[in-house]
Amino acid sequence: MAETWSELPERAQALLRVLIDRYTDEGAPVGSRVLARMSDLNLSPATVRNVMADLEDLGLVRAPHTSSGRVPTELAYRLFVDSLLVAPARAPVDARRLESILREAAQDDPQHLADTASNLLSSLTRYAGVVTIPSRARALFRQIDFVSLSPGRVLMVLVTNDGGVQNRIIHPDKPYTQDELTRFANFLNDRLNGQSIQALRQTLVNELKHTREEIEGNLAEAVSLAETAVGAVEDQADVAVAGQVNLMGIDELSDVERMRRLFNAFTEKRELVSLLDECERAQGVKIFIGRESGSPTFDECGVVGASYGVDDEVVGVLGVIGPKRMPYDRVISIVDVTSRLLSTALARQ
Amino acid sequence: MAETWSELPERAQALLRVLIDRYTDEGAPVGSRVLARMSDLNLSPATVRNVMADLEDLGLVRAPHTSSGRVPTELAYRLFVDSLLVAPARAPVDARRLESILREAAQDDPQHLADTASNLLSSLTRYAGVVTIPSRARALFRQIDFVSLSPGRVLMVLVTNDGGVQNRIIHPDKPYTQDELTRFANFLNDRLNGQSIQALRQTLVNELKHTREEIEGNLAEAVSLAETAVGAVEDQADVAVAGQVNLMGIDELSDVERMRRLFNAFTEKRELVSLLDECERAQGVKIFIGRESGSPTFDECGVVGASYGVDDEVVGVLGVIGPKRMPYDRVISIVDVTSRLLSTALARQ
DNA sequence: ATTTGGCACTCTCGGCCGGCGAGTGCTAGT
DNA sequence: ACTAGCACTCGCCGGCCGAGAGTGCCAAAT
Numbered sequence: 001m002a003e004t005w006s007e008l009p010e011r012a013q014a015l016l017r018v019l020i021d022r023y024t025d026e027g028a029p030v031g032s033r034v035l036a037r038m039s040d041l042n043l044s045p046a047t048v049r050n051v052m053a054d055l056e057d058l059g060l061v062r063a064p065h066t067s068s069g070r071v072p073t074e075l076a077y078r079l080f081v082d083s084l085l086v087a088p089a090r091a092p093v094d095a096r097r098l099e100s101i102l103r104e105a106a107q108d109d110p111q112h113l114a115d116t117a118s119n120l121l122s123s124l125t126r127y128a129g130v131v132t133i134p135s136r137a138r139a140l141f142r143q144i145d146f147v148s149l150s151p152g153r154v155l156m157v158l159v160t161n162d163g164g165v166q167n168r169i170i171h172p173d174k175p176y177t178q179d180e181l182t183r184f185a186n187f188l189n190d191r192l193n194g195q196s197i198q199a200l201r202q203t204l205v206n207e208l209k210h211t212r213e214e215i216e217g218n219l220a221e222a223v224s225l226a227e228t229a230v231g232a233v234e235d236q237a238d239v240a241v242a243g244q245v246n247l248m249g250i251d252e253l254s255d256v257e258r259m260r261r262l263f264n265a266f267t268e269k270r271e272l273v274s275l276l277d278e279c280e281r282a283q284g285v286k287i288f289i290g291r292e293s294g295s296p297t298f299d300e301c302g303v304v305g306a307s308y309g310v311d312d313e314v315v316g317v318l319g320v321i322g323p324k325r326m327p328y329d330r331v332i333s334i335v336d337v338t339s340r341l342l343s344t345a346l347a348r349q
Numbered sequence: 350m351a352e353t354w355s356e357l358p359e360r361a362q363a364l365l366r367v368l369i370d371r372y373t374d375e376g377a378p379v380g381s382r383v384l385a386r387m388s389d390l391n392l393s394p395a396t397v398r399n400v401m402a403d404l405e406d407l408g409l410v411r412a413p414h415t416s417s418g419r420v421p422t423e424l425a426y427r428l429f430v431d432s433l434l435v436a437p438a439r440a441p442v443d444a445r446r447l448e449s450i451l452r453e454a455a456q457d458d459p460q461h462l463a464d465t466a467s468n469l470l471s472s473l474t475r476y477a478g479v480v481t482i483p484s485r486a487r488a489l490f491r492q493i494d495f496v497s498l499s500p501g502r503v504l505m506v507l508v509t510n511d512g513g514v515q516n517r518i519i520h521p522d523k524p525y526t527q528d529e530l531t532r533f534a535n536f537l538n539d540r541l542n543g544q545s546i547q548a549l550r551q552t553l554v555n556e557l558k559h560t561r562e563e564i565e566g567n568l569a570e571a572v573s574l575a576e577t578a579v580g581a582v583e584d585q586a587d588v589a590v591a592g593q594v595n596l597m598g599i600d601e602l603s604d605v606e607r608m609r610r611l612f613n614a615f616t617e618k619r620e621l622v623s624l625l626d627e628c629e630r631a632q633g634v635k636i637f638i639g640r641e642s643g644s645p646t647f648d649e650c651g652v653v654g655a656s657y658g659v660d661d662e663v664v665g666v667l668g669v670i671g672p673k674r675m676p677y678d679r680v681i682s683i684v685d686v687t688s689r690l691l692s693t694a695l696a697r698q
Numbered sequence: 699a700t701t702t703g704g705c706a707c708t709c710t711c712g713g714c715c716g717g718c719g720a721g722t723g724c725t726a727g728t
Numbered sequence: 729a730c731t732a733g734c735a736c737t738c739g740c741c742g743g744c745c746g747a748g749a750g751t752g753c754c755a756a757a758t
Binding site: 699700701702703704705706707708709710711712713714715716717718719720721722723724725726727728 | 729730731732733734735736737738739740741742743744745746747748749750751752753754755756757758
């Protein structure tokens with residue numbers, strides 16, 4: 001049953017490719033007559049039928065009912081896609097325009113950049129585009145501010161060098177005056193400038209607590225305040241999703257319950273993130289076809305994902321979610337190109 | 350054709366009410382037999398039929414086909430709902446729990462508060478909950494910061510007294526050093542403290558520009574920087590939406606194209622805002638039934654909205670979007686209670 | 699004058715049948 | 729090794745029928 005694409009007889013490859021093409025944009029089973037005509041192999045329908053019978057034995061095609069054309073299986077898509085990945089055909093989209101859009105968006109904050117990228121993905125593919133927002137862990141500390149809102153409520157604003165702003169309202173045990181808070185902020189800004197957020201916590205715990213004695217009185221409070229704040233910020237990973245509606249009206253997905261679960265995943269985001277996380281480890285483009293995703297939510301979907309980052313350091317993941325029946329070649333190169341461009345846009349910031 | 354509910358004959362009222370009740374939770378036309386049995390009026394089906402014929406003449410009910418039960422028209426819902434609004438029956442939900450949740454959320458920033466409220470609305474009604482995020486225009490200036498990210502890219506962070514944080518990256522004509530920027534910020538913080546954002550622009554334009562000469566050199570730049578920033582912030586109105594998926598599987602809406610448009614409205618938000626805006630003017634609960642909304646997107650929907658605010662000053666709008674066929678009494682009181690509680694939670698902040 | 703029972707009529711819905719078309723598998727012939 | 733032919737299998741569509749639900753109207757009853 002397990003084969004690789006290239007091990008298939010020449011003719012079978014050709015026919016299967018045509019079958020996949022046709023099925024991908026018609027969505028209906030394809031019969032031997034059509035197949036024979038579309039392939040330029042000059043074969044009679046009968047011959048095609050024989051080949052199909054072979055492919056059926058290999059688990060690559062199946063007939064929904066005794067007598068309707070064939071439909072490619074997930075396995076067939078898998079092999080086909082794998083063969084694409086070996087020799088990637090690049091750039092059906094004009095990278096020029098993409099690049100300028102992304103570069104411009106990179107001028108703005110990371111959130112906006114992710115939004116832009118997911119919009120691009122969805123409008124290029126007409127499926128749903130997903131982009132994780134770069135974790136702040138990797139960014140560098142730029143500035144922290146404490147603003148007293150009311151007694152017992154302090155707004156913390158943390159700025160990173162990429163222009164990301166995190167804010168959170170914290171409720172310290174003791175009330176502080178704005179003056180005290182400002183002193184705290186100044187103190188922290190002095191010490192922490194240029195550190196990565198990732199390292200921040202350690203710094204706070206170790207270095208500062210060691211020197212606690214030297215620090216006059218309640219500046220130690222500043223440290224604990226900052227700890228609360230950083231802790232809250234560190235592990236927040238968000239996702240930008242665009243073009244969900246594109247998935248509506250695709251008939252494989254149009255089952256109400258299935259659609260509901262899908263959209264739930266888009267709003268809850270949890271499941272989405274865990275799916276995309278798997279792309280992080282893989283390098284290059286990673287693809288899930290149907291049940292490969294593990295989650296029944298995406299049973300009928302195809303997912304094409306890739307990570308992006310700077311200097312071999314992955315900072316985020318992006319991808320496209322569509323129906324299983326997808327023009328993978330197109331989508332793959334779109335995802336691929338976008339991830340590269342996003343990386344460079346991020347790098348030269 | 351135009352009537353008011355109370356002008357209807359007693360019996361017609363009762364029957365129509367039962368019809369609406371029944372239709373609301375079954376979604377199917379209701380026949381005279383059922384109607385006769387459900388109403389406690391002890392009438393024969395035949396009599397009911399006569400009444401129905403009258404109601405049909407008045408445009409309050411109609412029969413989908415020659416021989417199926419009756420369905421209430423939009424007009425019937427309208428009159429019915431109006432009659433509800435006159436003598437509002439309150440509180441089918443325990444306001445206690447709601448209040449504590451909202452008060453807690455009000456401790457946090459406005460965005461979070463709106464999220465919480467829309468989640469409440471949607472989970473209580475099992476429809477979609479919508480809450481506009483209080484416009485910052487009304488909030489008071491608390492603090493501004495300029496952080497230099499790279500030459501030519503300056504991050505502006507504006508904090509309001511409600512804990513709202515607005516940030517935007519601006520590209521000033523000239524590059525400034527961080528020191529200069531800090532001086533700008535200090536300068537502005539001194540002058541603007543406590544002003545409403547709304548008034549800010551005027552202040553900036555008038556007062557400061559008048560005294561421009563007195564101000565040393567490029568502090569005037571600070572003003573123009575701030576202007577850019579405030580302008581960007583002022584007119585940004587966002588909306589929190591929750592529970593969209595609840596609308597899936599409601600069969601009146603399950604037409605693919607209609608659903609698509611609806612979800613589009615939820616993501617684009619533009620149309621949503623303009624719909625809710627109409628609730629701002631009305632006081633108390635405002636209701637759109639079907640085509641009353643104006644937009645074909647919500648043709649098959651019912652919308653129940655109310656404004657909220659502090660001290661008779663409207664700061665935002667919230668509402669519920671569901672199918673036309675909705676238990677309006679329940680939904681109305683939920684929306685009503687929520688808007689009140691949100692207002693008080695906001696007030697005692 | 700209102701209400702009711704009766705009756706004929708209408709319309710939907712589900713099941714059933716039969717023909718059509720598409721497509722297959724197999725076999726025999728090239 | 730391919731192909732032509734043939735019998736067969738389904739799914740789909742339209743028509744038909746019967747059951748069920750519900751109506752409108754009329755004439756009788758209260």
